[in-house]
Ligand SMILES: [Zn+2]
């Protein structure tokens with residue numbers, strides 16, 4: 189129990205969170221540089237690709253500016269997403285608000301940056317995937333994809349580079365086989381199937397589900413309705429321009445448009 193509690197508090201402060209995020213991003217393929225910053229100034233740098241080292245201070249300032257801009261764009265100044273992705277100098281970037289003026293930025297090819305998004309978000313929100321057996325934070329480790337050999341976060345079931353999907357992996361700390369899915373990590377049976385094994389102290393860490401907050405869901409739904417309406421609008425304007433009679437356009441477009449709406453409004457996962 190003491191060991192477990194110790195491992196849990198290893199992510200207490202922004203500095204500790206940053207250490208974990210740097211460990212993950214620095215060992216994931218496709219990422220050229222990782223910059224941790226405090227109040228816009230460089231705090232730690234790891235350039236996997238040395239060419240990018242000269243960008244460190246610029247990226248530290250960019251991370252702060254990025255989060256400021258996002259806060260200003262959201263009415264009321266509230267930040268929903270503490271982790272955002274964007275583009276800079278033709279590369280993908282991920283910027284995370286670690287708290288207390290600390291920011292984290294990773295820059296590289298899209299697949300590599302996208303691969304660390306979910307683990308970074310979980311660590312930032314204080315809800316990382318942990319090993320149900322030993323309690324170690326799994327979201328800061330990368331491992332080789334059996335399909336293409338590239339290093340990706342071990343909590344990612346699908347490789348962002350080649351699409352290979354793994355259903356289980358050993359815990360990097362205790363070696364127990366873990367069953368992986370997008371929303372959870374649990375102990376795997378020797379046969380490979382998931383098992384809800386009872387481990388002392390594991391009830392708090394066994395299963396972590398990731399659900400967007402209700403306001404985000406509502407905003408997504410609204411966005412979907414707007415997109416659906418825009419598709420319908422473009423369709424009818426196009427048929428009008430092409431001289432198709434409105435009755436024919438409605439009959440011909442009914443099924444495809446209804447399908448678009450049904451697809452948009454269906455809840456993912
Ligand atoms: Zn792969």
Ligand SMILES: [Zn+2]
Pocket residue numbers: 319320321322323324359360361362363364
């Ligand atoms: Zn373990």
